[in-house]
Amino acid sequence: MSGLELTAVVDAIREQLGESMGRSVGQRIQFELGDIELEFTVTVTEDDRREGSVKVWVVGAGAGHGSSTATAHRVKLVLKPKDTVNGGSPHVSDPSVTGLPR
Numbered sequence: 184m185s186g187l188e189l190t191a192v193v194d195a196i197r198e199q200l201g202e203s204m205g206r207s208v209g210q211r212i213q214f215e216l217g218d219i220e221l222e223f224t225v226t227v228t229e230d231d232r233r234e235g236s237v238k239v240w241v242v243g244a245g246a247g248h249g250s251s252t253a254t255a256h257r258v259k260l261v262l263k264p265k266d267t268v269n270g271g272s273p274h275v276s277d278p279s280v281t282g283l284p285r
Contacts, residue, residue, distance in 0.1 A: 189225060189239040193262070196221070200264065203275040213274040219262040224255050 200216065207213050223241045230236035242255055266273045 186226070186240040186242045189223070189241055189258075192221075192223070192241050193260075196262075200273065200275060204266075204273055207275055216264050216273045216275055219264060220259065221262070222257065222259045225258050226255055 196219070226240050226242055228238050228240065230238055239258075264273050265271075
């Protein structure tokens with residue numbers, strides 16, 4: 184299957200937001216993270232190794248033009264991030280915003 188598993192895409196977003204949160208430590212300007220809206224074209228396939236198990240794949244640009252038995256679908260996810268340390272909304276910062284007076 185060409186593309187990435189939907190779980191891998193969501194994990195990558197989580198990881199990169201975590202990196203951004205780490206970079207914001209000590210920065211005067213921080214940003215509260217609001218809802219994250221993601222929209223993908225996906226295909227759904229059955230996992231032959233596990234009966235009844237399905238996989239959702241994010242289709243890359245230009246994919247889906249070859250011969251395939253999978254049907255492409257549009258899916259929109261709205262993620263509400265939560266900081267598991269303090270239970271609040273996470274904050275991220277632009278690492279290029281530095282040197283502002285405190």
